[in-house]
Amino acid sequence: MVKVQLWGSLRSAADGRTEVEVEAKNFRQLLDGLRAAHPGLAPQIERGVSMSLNGVIYREAWFTEIPPDAEVVLMPYMTGG
Amino acid sequence: MKKLHVSTTVNGDPAEFVCTPDESLLDALRNRLGLTGAKEGCGTGDCGACSVTVNGRLVCSCLVLAAEAEGAEIATIEGMAEQDRLHPLQRAFIDHAALQCGVCTPGILVAAKSLLAKNPEPTDEEVRYWLAGNLCRCTGYDKIIRAVQSAAAEMRGA
Amino acid sequence: MAFDEYQKREFKQVGTRPNRPDGVDKVTGRAMYGADMTLPGMLIGRILRSPHAHAKIKSIDASAALALKGVKAVVTGDDFARPEDDFLRDVQENCMARGKALYDGHAVAAVAAIDAATAKAALKLIKVEYEILPHVTDVDAAMKAGAPIVQEGRTLENVPAGMSGNVTSHSEFGHGDPAAGFAKADKVVERSFKTAATHQGYIEPHAAVASVTTDGKADLWCCTQGHFFVRTLCAGMMGMEASQLRVTPSEIGGGFGGKTTVFIEPVALMLSRKAGRPVKVVMTRDEVFRATGPTVSTSIDVKIGMTKDGRITAGEAYLRYSGGAFPCGTIDMGGQAAFAAYDLEHVRTYGWNVLTNRPKEAAYRAPGAPQAIYAVESVVDELCLALKLDPLDVRLKNAAKKGTKSSYGPTFPDIGLVATLEAAKKHPHYTAPLAEGQARGLSCGFWFNFGGNTCVSLNVNTDGTVGITEGNPDIGGSRASVSLMAAEELGIPYEQIRTIVADTNSLGYNDVTDGSRVTFAVGLATIKAARDAVRKMCLRAAKIWDIDEEAVEWKDGAAVPAGPNAGRFPPMTLAEIAADSFATGGPIAGHHEVNVDGAGVSFGVHLVDVEVDRDTGATKVLRYTIFQDAGKAVHPDYVEGQMQGGAVQGIGWALNEEYIYGRDGRLQNAGFLDYRIPVASDLPPIETVILEIPNPGHPYGVRGVGETPIVPPLAAISNAVSRAIGTRMCELPMSPPRILKAIGTTA
Ligand code: FES
Ligand code: FES
Numbered sequence: 001m002v003k004v005q006l007w008g009s010l011r012s013a014a015d016g017r018t019e020v021e022v023e024a025k026n027f028r029q030l031l032d033g034l035r036a037a038h039p040g041l042a043p044q045i046e047r048g049v050s051m052s053l054n055g056v057i058y059r060e061a062w063f064t065e066i067p068p069d070a071e072v073v074l075m076p077y078m079t080g081g
Numbered sequence: 082m083k084k085l086h087v088s089t090t091v092n093g094d095p096a097e098f099v100c101t102p103d104e105s106l107l108d109a110l111r112n113r114l115g116l117t118g119a120k121e122g123c124g125t126g127d128c129g130a131c132s133v134t135v136n137g138r139l140v141c142s143c144l145v146l147a148a149e150a151e152g153a154e155i156a157t158i159e160g161m162a163e164q165d166r167l168h169p170l171q172r173a174f175i176d177h178a179a180l181q182c183g184v185c186t187p188g189i190l191v192a193a194k195s196l197l198a199k200n201p202e203p204t205d206e207e208v209r210y211w212l213a214g215n216l217c218r219c220t221g222y223d224k225i226i227r228a229v230q231s232a233a234a235e236m237r238g239a
Numbered sequence: 240m241a242f243d244e245y246q247k248r249e250f251k252q253v254g255t256r257p258n259r260p261d262g263v264d265k266v267t268g269r270a271m272y273g274a275d276m277t278l279p280g281m282l283i284g285r286i287l288r289s290p291h292a293h294a295k296i297k298s299i300d301a302s303a304a305l306a307l308k309g310v311k312a313v314v315t316g317d318d319f320a321r322p323e324d325d326f327l328r329d330v331q332e333n334c335m336a337r338g339k340a341l342y343d344g345h346a347v348a349a350v351a352a353i354d355a356a357t358a359k360a361a362l363k364l365i366k367v368e369y370e371i372l373p374h375v376t377d378v379d380a381a382m383k384a385g386a387p388i389v390q391e392g393r394t395l396e397n398v399p400a401g402m403s404g405n406v407t408s409h410s411e412f413g414h415g416d417p418a419a420g421f422a423k424a425d426k427v428v429e430r431s432f433k434t435a436a437t438h439q440g441y442i443e444p445h446a447a448v449a450s451v452t453t454d455g456k457a458d459l460w461c462c463t464q465g466h467f468f469v470r471t472l473c474a475g476m477m478g479m480e481a482s483q484l485r486v487t488p489s490e491i492g493g494g495f496g497g498k499t500t501v502f503i504e505p506v507a508l509m510l511s512r513k514a515g516r517p518v519k520v521v522m523t524r525d526e527v528f529r530a531t532g533p534t535v536s537t538s539i540d541v542k543i544g545m546t547k548d549g550r551i552t553a554g555e556a557y558l559r560y561s562g563g564a565f566p567c568g569t570i571d572m573g574g575q576a577a578f579a580a581y582d583l584e585h586v587r588t589y590g591w592n593v594l595t596n597r598p599k600e601a602a603y604r605a606p607g608a609p610q611a612i613y614a615v616e617s618v619v620d621e622l623c624l625a626l627k628l629d630p631l632d633v634r635l636k637n638a639a640k641k642g643t644k645s646s647y648g649p650t651f652p653d654i655g656l657v658a659t660l661e662a663a664k665k666h667p668h669y670t671a672p673l674a675e676g677q678a679r680g681l682s683c684g685f686w687f688n689f690g691g692n693t694c695v696s697l698n699v700n701t702d703g704t705v706g707i708t709e710g711n712p713d714i715g716g717s718r719a720s721v722s723l724m725a726a727e728e729l730g731i732p733y734e735q736i737r738t739i740v741a742d743t744n745s746l747g748y749n750d751v752t753d754g755s756r757v758t759f760a761v762g763l764a765t766i767k768a769a770r771d772a773v774r775k776m777c778l779r780a781a782k783i784w785d786i787d788e789e790a791v792e793w794k795d796g797a798a799v800p801a802g803p804n805a806g807r808f809p810p811m812t813l814a815e816i817a818a819d820s821f822a823t824g825g826p827i828a829g830h831h832e833v834n835v836d837g838a839g840v841s842f843g844v845h846l847v848d849v850e851v852d853r854d855t856g857a858t859k860v861l862r863y864t865i866f867q868d869a870g871k872a873v874h875p876d877y878v879e880g881q882m883q884g885g886a887v888q889g890i891g892w893a894l895n896e897e898y899i900y901g902r903d904g905r906l907q908n909a910g911f912l913d914y915r916i917p918v919a920s921d922l923p924p925i926e927t928v929i930l931e932i933p934n935p936g937h938p939y940g941v942r943g944v945g946e947t948p949i950v951p952p953l954a955a956i957s958n959a960v961s962r963a964i965g966t967r968m969c970e971l972p973m974s975p976p977r978i979l980k981a982i983g984t985t986a
Contacts, residue, residue, distance in 0.1 A: 005648050008411030008587070009397050043396055052649035056936065058836040059689065073648035076410065076571040078687060078754075101356065117275035118268020120492070122442040123524040127911035130442055158268035167266065175262035178876035181715035181884060183265030184272055184443040184492025209919040216911060218440045218493050219715060220880055221887035222919040 002030060002066050005073040006041075013040030027051050028062035030072070048077025089150040091116065092160025100147040106140075107131045109147035110157060118158035118187045122216065129215030132188035133157045139195040141214075158187035161194065170194055170232040179228035181219035189215045193229045201237055205230065245933045245940045252727045253939060256876045259719040260737060261490075270490045273446030273462030274521045281448065282311055282351040284510045284520040285358040286503065287365050288530060289340030289347050292374035292596040292904025293387065296340060296367060299348055303364040309357040312514035313365070314349045314506060319476055327475045329565045333599040334476075334505050340369070341389060341564035342596045343905040344529025346502075351510040351518045374596040374904040378561040379538050381405040381595045389564050389594035398591075405594040407566040412574045412647050413587035417542075420553025420585030424544025428621050432614040434953070434971040435897030436536040436561075439603045440888070440916045443492020444527045449507035450517040455479065457511070459486045461504050464494040464712060465751025469501055470743045476505045477512070484508075487742040488712045495888070496602030497532050499751045528909035532601020533898055535560040535569050535592075539614040541577075545622045549633040553585035554578050554646075558611055561593045562600030568592070569600060572687070573607035575647035576950075577615050580634070580656060580683040580842065582643040596904055602753060604885055605686040605946035609892065609953050613971065616682040616954030621967055630681055630958075631664050634844075638683075655868030655932040656683065656842040662928055663844045668864045677850045677861065680959025684843040684950030688943035689754030690835030690936075694747040695764040697725060697772050699827040703814025705729065707738040707768075709761050710749030715884075715945075716877035717757045723873055724762045724939065728769035730796030731813055747832050755943025758873055759934075760835040766938050772829025776816045779823045784808050837936025838943055843867035845886060845951035849959040853982055856975030858894055858960055864926040865951075870934035870942030882948045883925040889952025891917045897972050 001021045011018050015038070022033030030051070035042050050059045052073040058064050059077060066072060084099040091114065098113035105124075110116045110133070122128035124143045131142040134156045135149070161168045170190050173179070180186045189212060196203060196211040203211070208229050209222070217225060264270040301313040316337035322328045336345045348365050352358040373387040380386055381403065388404040395408045421427050447461035457479065463469050466486040474484050491498065503520040511518040522531070540557040556577045560570040574590040588611070600606075623630040638660055643651045663669055663681065673679060696708040707725055711717065718738040726733040750756065777791040780798035784791070790805035791798050797810035820827050848862040865882045872878040895915045899907040908914045933940025953971060961967045966981050 007648065008413060008589075009409055011411075012397075040396075055649045055652040056837050056839075057649070057687065059691070060834055061836055064836075071650055075575070075648060076568065078572055078689065111275075116268070117271070120272065120443065121274065121521075122444070122492075123911050125524065125910055125912065128442060128524075158266075162267055167263070171263075171266040174266050175258045178256070178259070178716065178880055180262070180265055181877070181880050182441070182443070182491060182493045183261070183270060184441075184490075186265055187268045190266060205924075206920075209922070213918040213920040216442055216916060216918065218442050218495070218888070218916060219884045221883035221885075221917075221925050222922055223883045223925045224876070224880060226919065226924070 002070065002072055004030065004034065007074065010041060010044060014038045024066060026062060026066055027058065027064045030066065050075040050077050085148050087148055087151050089153055089155060091155045092157060102148060104147040105143050106145040106147045106150055107142035109150070110142060116157055116159050120184055120187060129192060130185055130188040132191040132215065134191065134195055139192055158191055161190060168194065169235045170229065173228040173232035177224050177228035177231060179220065179224040185215060185217040189217065189225060197233050197236060201233060203233065245935045245937060250727060252723055252733055253871065253873050254875065256874060257719065257723070257733050259716050260722060261713060261718055272443055272492050273489045276448045276460045276489060278448060278450060278517040281517040281519050282353060282514055283355045283358045284349055284351045284507055284518045285362055286346045286506060286526065287348040287362045288526065289336065289343065289345045291340055291369055291371055292343050292376065293372040293389070294340045294369040295372060296336060296338060296347060297370055298368045300366040301348060304350055304361040307357065307361050307364060309353040310350055310361045311516065312351045312510050314509045314513060315347065318509050320478060322475060327472065330472055330500060331476045331505065333565060334502055342598050344526065344598060346506065346530060349506045349510055351514045376595050376597055376900040376904055378536055378559050378593050378595060381561065381593045382559060389596055393566050393594065406591050407594060408570065408592045410571045410574050410590045411588065414644065415585030417553040417555045417585045417587050421544040424552040425547045426622060426625055427542065427544040428618050428625065429540065429542040430618055430621070430967070430969055432539045432541070432617065432969045434537045434610045434613060436533040436597065437892045437896040438528060438533045438914065439495040439497035441493030441495060441497060444522040444524060445503050445531060446521040447504045447507045448517060448519045449511040451508055451512040453515065455483055457484045457508060459484065459504060459508060460489055461486065462489045462491045462498060464491065464498040464714065464753060467710060467743055467748045468499065468751045469504055472501050473505050473508055477508055485742055485744045488740060491712045491714050494714055494752070495604050496606060496753060499602050499753050500532070502531055524911065525909045528914060529906050530598055532599060534603045535562050535567065535600050535607065535610065536898065537610045539610065541614045541618045543618045543622060545626060547626060549626065549628045549636050551581055551583060551637045554581065554583055554615065556588040556611065556615065558588060558590040559593055560590065560607065561595040561597065563597040564594060565599045566592060567600045569607040573611040576608035576685055577611035578646035579685040580639055581637045581646065582639045583646060586646045604888065604949040608686055609889065609950045612684060612950050613953035613957065617957055620958040631660060631669065634683055635660050653932065653935065654840060654842060655930055658930055658932055659842055659844045659866045659868055662866045662930060663846055666864060666928065668846050668862060673848060676963065677848055678959045678963035679846065679848050680955045680957065680962060681844060681846050682951040682954035682958065684845065684947050686755065686841050686946040686950060688759065688838035688841050689756050690760040690838045691750035691754065691756050692748050692834045693760045693764040694749055694832045695761060695768045696746065696830045697768040697828060699772055699813065699817045701817050701820060703817050704735040705731065707736060707765065708741045708746060709738060710741055710746045711752045711757050711761050712740055714752055715880060716874060717761065720758045720873040720877060721761055721765050724765050725769050728766050729773065729813060755945040756838065759838055759937055759941050759943045762873065762939070762941055763835055763937055764831040764833055767831040768829040770829070771831060772827060775827050775829065776813065779816050779820065780811045782823060783811070839870065839934035839936050841868060841942055841944065841947040843947045843951055845955040847955045847959050849956060849963055851960055851963045851978060856978035858973060858978065860890060860923055862923055864928065865948060866928045866930065867944060867947060868930045868932050868942060869944045870937065871931055871940040872929050873941060875929060878929055878944050879927045881945045882927045885945065885948025886925055886952050887917050887922060889949045890956060893953050893956035893971060893973060895972050895974055
């Protein structure tokens with residue numbers, strides 16, 4: 001199980017929690033797992049999310065492996081200037 | 082609109098074009114003579130990207146009528162290097178990385194050359210005030226001032 | 240993966256300062272920028288813009304314009320299909336209004352004619368019937384109940400019920416329990432701030448030349464930060480396949496984020512399609528200000544608690560950003576960045592994006608961060624003053640470091656903030672004496688930095704030189720830094736490499752030049768493309784020597800036998816291998832395609848001394864020093880240039896630049912005379928101190944540097960000015976009238 005930290009405004013879409021657990025070995029499975037367990041998260045996932053894995057931010061990259069006990073934080077998909 | 086015929090000299094060479102009475106020198110240089118080195122950043126005299134000299138006087142070519150070029154001597158960035166030899170200012174700008182995007186560079190070089198013609202040994206402050214009409218959004222001007230001073234020193238030594 | 244990672248090495252070429260390869264073109268006027276392109280038979284396109292801040296477009300009658308001799312085509316919003324995708328539709332409707340004009344300057348129609356004068360005359364003949372609607376341009380006013388609604392139905396599911404229909408999104412970040420943290424503070428300061436919208440202010444206006452042929456193919460030349468994205472957007476709007484639309488970037492005269500989207504490009508394409516001839520569209524400066532992207536305008540409340548000895552106990556921010564007439568995600572980045580420099584147990588930010596009748600926001604260097612960090616750093620400074628603490632010591636005491644849980648969630652890996660602060664503290668500037676009436680300010684800055692999709696090809700020529708093809712416009716010396724990294728990796732002189740920026744048909748997709756990504760991501764792909772070529776060259780040498788491929792390695796620009804057992808052969812140089820390449824298997828090339836991650840966040844600290852003229856309200860910047868971590872400065876001149884240029888844009892933002900709207904909702908200062916960007920005589924030298932703390936996510940340790948420098952100036956200058964006049968400034972820009980007003984209140 002991967003513990004995923006959500007940002008505050010996603011709480012209402014995840015039964016009031018800011019940390020949820022899903023079964024996932026990589027980013028893609030994580031997104032699928034989140035969507036299945038918490039359909040309220042689907043609109044934000046559609047709009048785009050980034051993932052921080054042990055402090056490194058990934059913007060896409062479905063097949064990035066998530067090692068056990070990794071720190072995983074969901075973030076909005078970001079753009080720069 | 083009836084067009085005017087203009088005979089002029091650009092960078093030492095004779096040049097002729099037709100233009101409308103309200104056409105700017107910048108438009109004539111760029112669109113009639115194919116000299117696109119001078120840039121239009123504003124068209125209102127506020128950015129200096131269009132700087133050229135007319136009879137040795139530094140002007141914003143967007144504010145000069147093309148018809149005023151009749152019989153005049155125009156100098157643009159395209160005439161700054163002599164054959165295959167860059168002007169010391171041009172070299173200094175490359176050496177000091179005084180350009181990032183480079184769109185302000187032609188105007189700044191023309192303006193700086195005209196400063197050094199008048200004042201071969203300007204203070205930093207004099208360079209900054211002389212170039213105050215030439216906007217650069219990329220560099221923060223620091224390297225531009227250094228490049229102008231380095232070229233000035235070289236030109237004095239030569 | 241291990242191959243990607245940073246490995247300590249001695250650099251031979253990276254870190255030197257050779258001349259940029261495009262330098263001569265750019266100092267001789269030869270370089271071709273957007274407006275410099277012409278095609279045979281080309282028409283000139285011009286755009287008619289709404290004079291109203293908010294109006295229903297009841298009808299557009301272009302018959303008189305079309306009847307004018309020399310007019311070849313007219314385009315309105317109805318010529319474009321309506322895209323399903325929200326994002327694409329917004330970009331399209333920003334390029335050409337449909338149904339409603341949403342801000343002063345919004346495009347409503349366009350013409351193509353044989354010359355500029357005819358096109359201009361034709362615009363006057365287009366009759367647009369408007370029904371003027373009430374408008375709102377202020378972010379706080381737009382959030383009030385009863386405010387005119389800019390666009391209906393754009394509210395996301397995350398917006399709490401009961402808010403104004405102009406609120407499009409809400410976000411919340413942070414951890415801990417701020418209320419508990421504030422209870423532990425010796426002093427709590429709460430302040431409200433406003434920051435004006437500012438424009439990127441690139442000197443080159445947008446320009447595009449489009450040529451659409453009757454068989455459905457098209458070519459587009461334009462000045463852009465990302466021609467692949469231009470292709471995606473334009474192909475979507477034109478109903479074209481990507482393969483049929485080739486986009487070639489011109490040299491670009493500045494962008495800073497503002498050229499990461501399209502404005503005139505689809506219009507030029509549509510005019511060309513209708514007219515059957517090439518069409519050039521160049522914006523005037525007035526159009527650039529009225530209709531291209533400024534930053535968000537903001538209204539921000541910040542509350543921070545601190546103990547007597549300078550430990551921050553909690554921080555909270557309420558951020559209201561307006562990205563103009565369309566939904567805008569910049570608020571999310573502001574909310575995440577606000578407290579990023581601090582190691583906090585209790586931190587929370589709440590953000591809302593609000594629609595107003597202003598042009599659609601476009602990215603501008605570190606979008607969203609400067610405003611939020613300005614507000615936070617102002618309150619930290621006020622606390623330092625109130626508690627009589629040294630502002631650098633307080634930042635050091637609270638600085639985020641490796642292992643800190645960041646205010647936006649992730650735990651920081653190795654970051655350079657503490658080293659940057661320490662460098663500032665050691666620097667003579669920090670302790671230099673100040674004269675009467677002068678004051679010193681400082682601020683931290685932060686940006687995320689990105690990598691992104693990148694493709695690089697590297698061709699080894701038979702004479703031993705190398706050509707590199709990359710897909711990101713060179714906005715400030717990137718051809719030089721890419722060439723340098725390739726030279727380093729291949730072991731050949733920099734001068735033997737030529738890097739070009741290719742069109743959309745010559746390479747795979749490259750993300751736009753944004754997020755400070757180019758030196759980092761294109762550099763990474765270049766290094767790996769070079770390694771790919773090196774591997775192939777080693778293979779050729781192995782064949783020539785008739786030894787195992789593994790028995791050959793690359794050293795100083797040549798294949799050499801790896802160790803004594805491999806055999807005794809003299810080094811075979813790149814040029815020698817290249818010369819024989821036709822006989823050994825054909826031309827040699829390396830390439831790399833990747834979506835790069837691991838950019839690594841970037842911190843900076845700025846120090847500034849100012850003097851305020853109490854009679855005129857004018858602020859003079861006396862001394863300015865920047866400290867920033869570049870990971871590894873590939874070409875230090877251009878790293879310094881990014882830092883200096885970003886800082887000066889921030890100085891302009893702090894002191895002068897703002898979008899000023901009249902009561903009629905029209906932009907009052909759409910020109911460089913009234914929207915005053917810093918000029919040379921406004922500024923002192925900008926000193927730079929580059930720190931090099933390698934980024935583990937890049938083979939050479941490179942970190943993006945372009946965006947962070949615009950973040951700290953806002954608060955650094957505001958803190959200095961506030962100290963100089965003895966009253967806290969809470970609004971940007973601190974233009975002379977605002978300073979005089981503030982001084983008046985003190986007196
Ligand atoms: S274009 Fe002439 S001054 Fe700006
Ligand atoms: S180098 Fe870009 S405007 Fe000066």
